[in-house]
Amino acid sequence: MNVHEIRSMFPALSRKVYGKDLVYLDNAATSQRVHTVIDEWNRISSESNANIHRAVHRLADEATQAYEAARDAVKDFLNAAGREEIVFTSGTTAAVNLVAFCYGEAFVKEGDEVVVTEAEHHSNIVPWQMMCKRKGAVLKVLPVDDYGHLKVDMLDEILTDRTRIVAVTHISNVLGIINPVKEIIEKCHAKGVPVLVDGAQGAVHCRVDVQDLGCDFYVFSGHKLYAATGTGVLYGKRKWLDAMPPYMGGGEMVGTVTFAETTYAPLPMKFEAGTQNFASAATLKQAIEFINLLNDNKLVEYNDKIRDYLLDYFQKDERIRLFGVPRGTSQEKIPLFSFVVDGVHHEDLALILDKMGIAVRSGQMCAEPVMDRFGVTGMLRVSVAPYNTMEEAEYFVKCLNKAIDMLM
Amino acid sequence: MTLIEAENAIIEEFSMYEEWLDKYEYLIELGKSLKDYPEEAKTDEKLIKGCQSRVWLDHKVEEGKIIFNADSDAIITKGIISLLIGLYSGRTAQEILSSDFSVVEKIGLKENLSPTRANGLVSMIAKIREVAMAV
Numbered sequence: 001m002n003v004h005e006i007r008s009m010f011p012a013l014s015r016k017v018y019g020k021d022l023v024y025l026d027n028a029a030t031s032q033r034v035h036t037v038i039d040e041w042n043r044i045s046s047e048s049n050a051n052i053h054r055a056v057h058r059l060a061d062e063a064t065q066a067y068e069a070a071r072d073a074v075k076d077f078l079n080a081a082g083r084e085e086i087v088f089t090s091g092t093t094a095a096v097n098l099v100a101f102c103y104g105e106a107f108v109k110e111g112d113e114v115v116v117t118e119a120e121h122h123s124n125i126v127p128w129q130m131m132c133k134r135k136g137a138v139l140k141v142l143p144v145d146d147y148g149h150l151k152v153d154m155l156d157e158i159l160t161d162r163t164r165i166v167a168v169t170h171i172s173n174v175l176g177i178i179n180p181v182k183e184i185i186e187k188c189h190a191k192g193v194p195v196l197v198d199g200a201q202g203a204v205h206c207r208v209d210v211q212d213l214g215c216d217f218y219v220f221s222g223h224k225l226y227a228a229t230g231t232g233v234l235y236g237k238r239k240w241l242d243a244m245p246p247y248m249g250g251g252e253m254v255g256t257v258t259f260a261e262t263t264y265a266p267l268p269m270k271f272e273a274g275t276q277n278f279a280s281a282a283t284l285k286q287a288i289e290f291i292n293l294l295n296d297n298k299l300v301e302y303n304d305k306i307r308d309y310l311l312d313y314f315q316k317d318e319r320i321r322l323f324g325v326p327r328g329t330s331q332e333k334i335p336l337f338s339f340v341v342d343g344v345h346h347e348d349l350a351l352i353l354d355k356m357g358i359a360v361r362s363g364q365m366c367a368e369p370v371m372d373r374f375g376v377t378g379m380l381r382v383s384v385a386p387y388n389t390m391e392e393a394e395y396f397v398k399c400l401n402k403a404i405d406m407l408m
Numbered sequence: 409m410t411l412i413e414a415e416n417a418i419i420e421e422f423s424m425y426e427e428w429l430d431k432y433e434y435l436i437e438l439g440k441s442l443k444d445y446p447e448e449a450k451t452d453e454k455l456i457k458g459c460q461s462r463v464w465l466d467h468k469v470e471e472g473k474i475i476f477n478a479d480s481d482a483i484i485t486k487g488i489i490s491l492l493i494g495l496y497s498g499r500t501a502q503e504i505l506s507s508d509f510s511v512v513e514k515i516g517l518k519e520n521l522s523p524t525r526a527n528g529l530v531s532m533i534a535k536i537r538e539v540a541m542a543v
Contacts, residue, residue, distance in 0.1 A: 018428060345482035347461045352484075355428040363460060377462075377481070406429075406436060407483055 001296050007387045009034050009290070020357030023392045027224070028173055028201060028336050028383035029361055034226045036286040040066070041228050044279040052278045053252055053269075066282035071268070073285040078218060078235050079209040084267035085241065088281045091232035092200040093123040095219035096167070098234055098271060099196055100127035102244035103165060110136035113162045115193075117142040117150055118373055119172035119179070122366045124198045128167055137164070144373060148175035148324035152184060159191050165216075166195045170202025174370045174379065175324030176336030178206065185214045194240065200224060203233075205334040207295075210235055227287035228280035234271070241267050248273040294386050303386050306393045307335035310382070313397055314339055319404060323374055335384035338365070344407045346380040352403040358396055411503050414495050415511040422515035431516075435487030442490045445479035456531050461485045463532060467539050473498050474543055476536070488517065489532055496536055504540040509533050 007013050012032040015022050024032060044066055050059035052067050067088075075083045089095040108114070114128050118141055132139045140158055143151050150168070159166075166188050171178050181202075185195045194216035199208060203220035210218050217240070222231030236244075246253055246264055250273030255263035264270045294300070308330050314322040314337050322339045326332040340346060350362035361381040364371050371378060382396060409417070425431045449466045456463040461482035468475050476497040480486040495511065496504050512529060 345461060345485075347482045348484045352429065352432055355432065406433065 001293065001299060003299065003302055003387065003389050006294075006299065007389070009036070010387055011035055011038065013387060017357050017359075018355055023358040023388075023395060025382040025384060025388065025392070025396060026359045026361045027385035027388075028381065030223050030229065031204070031226050031385055032387070033228065033283075034287065034290045036290065037227050037283040040283050040286050041279050044282055049279070051275055063278055063282075066285075067276065067278040070282045070285040073288045074233050074235075077203075077208070077288045077291070078233075079211055080235055081211060082238060085235055085238055087234040087236065087241070087268040087271045088276060089219075089232040089234050090230050090277065091221040091223070092121075092198060092219050093127075093232075095217075095232050095234035096123055096196070096198065097127040098247045099217050099219070099236070099244075100131045100167075102247050102271075103240065104131035104135055104137075106244050108132075108135045108137050108164045111162060112137045112164045113140055113160060114138070115140045115142060115155075115158055115163055115166040117168050118144045118369055119148070119150060119175055119177075120167070120169050120367065120369070121173050121198065121200065122368070123200075124167050124169060124196075125369070138162075141369075142166075142168070144175070144370075147327055148172070148177050149327060150179050150184070152180060152187070155184065155187050159188065159193060161191075163188075163191065163193045166193055167198065168195065169198040169200075170208075171205060171334055171336075172324065172367070172370065173201055173336075174338045174365050174367045174381070176201075176334045176338070176383075177324050177326070178202075178332055178334065181215065182213050189214060194237075201334065201336070216240055222280070222284050222287060225284075225287050226290050228283045230277045231280045231284055233284070238267065241271070246270050246273070250274040252276075299386055302390075303335060303384070304330075306384055306388060306390055307333065309390065310335065310337055310384070310393055310397075323370075323379065336381065337383075338379040338381040340376050340379055341404055344404060346378045348407050349380050349400070349403050352406060353396075353399055356399045356403075358399055411495065411499060411507055415507070418491065418495065418511055419514045432484060432487075435484050435491065437487070438490040438494070439480075439483045439486035439488075442478065442486060442493070445477055449477075450479065456528070456535050460528060463489055463528065465489065465532070465535050465539075469543055472500055474501060474504065474539060476539075485528065488529060492532055492536060496540075501540040501543040504536065509537075 010032045048059050048062035050063050052064040071083050071086050074086045080086055114132055114137055116125055116128055129139055142158055145151055168184055170181050181197050188195045196217035197215045199218050199220040204225050216237050218235040220233055223229035253265050253270050253273040255265055311330050314320055319341050320339050346362040350360055353360055363378045450464050454464045454466050456465055461480055463480045463485055465478045476493045478489040478493055
């Protein structure tokens, strides 16, 4: 496979914006959908639209099969020990909220402590903050250094016998540095503390093996992973999911219901109340099949080349301040670059690039604490997917320079 | 020039630029032409809410006319508020309130801004109207 063959699998990539070829570099927010995902969503919506799990008729059966096939695909993708450890949610945000609430209900008491890091997306801060407030617990923060790397050594002093859980991002959506989550998990487990890993970026860029990592929870979204939006995954070790109370009450999550008492359905249904977004969730299977296709060596090499080209550019151009810099080799970083140009507002750059056909992200990127850490009000971010070409990266650099000249 | 004439002049000016980048160049120049805005007037009270970038709008009344001054940390936004000030500053409240502000749609500014930025534009116009109503 070469990049042009990969591109041809994405209908959105052939469109034009303002009369120019689209150069889509906002992949860390939403990736484009591969046509097999679109086809599957259309197929289920037009042929097999029925409530999953409940009815005995043919349509319900087909919809259920597609939905559950996606669960099997996710189980293999993460190498989970069992399919009951895979809970479908509406996205990473919903998955973190579920754990923060239900784990908090079961295990967190007044005076206990929860640890997050300075590199987190708001989705991996606010749900914990809300839980801490409800429970009278304390939120503690593991800082990052000037290069955007977590100060893992500080964990030893941050973890106490009151720490109940640690929530850490696999890869920050701003810094793009692959965090040493395995080491963090080992440190936490040594003190008996479970760990939730936010894999919103990690699941896209790393080969995740939850048994090897040893994480207690791993969460990610479908829409950053070439699947339909409104889909997400919560992986949880069975022992935790069993011990946690349900999140929402409703249909399908119950065993028996009487007005006196209700028993709950077994995993994973216990956490999937109500009619699920089954047509979208089912597309996770096609998305994962696509990802498996990408493990082709030539493609990985090509993508690494684009990353190295951009990293080199961002580090050499003196007008640019890059956040999230590898300490060793470029392999520590995914092709995601957040930066500022001193004296130029990130929003102006994004607006001008847009009119040149280039989609990038500007602003705080749902990570205000990271902005505060580096003393900026916002950044510009380019994030590259395996369907982006070297020509696009070069065109971006050319346009960025033109935009800076216009604004200086 | 009456307000309607001024609005029509801007619409004509914009129609000369076919490329969006040229429109931006024009807005950037407009932004740079705004006169100095005092640091001490960058208060929360004068900050326009709903904009992604920060926009401050200050005003004073002289001989029955409202004089606006504004600033923004982003230059294109500054160009947009500069364009609005060029139209509405130095006019009476009555004149300002007589406008339907359709000029921003006619020059294609509203539809070509992302929704978050379009909101900012709506907020700027709302603030100008609010000032005019309060005078």
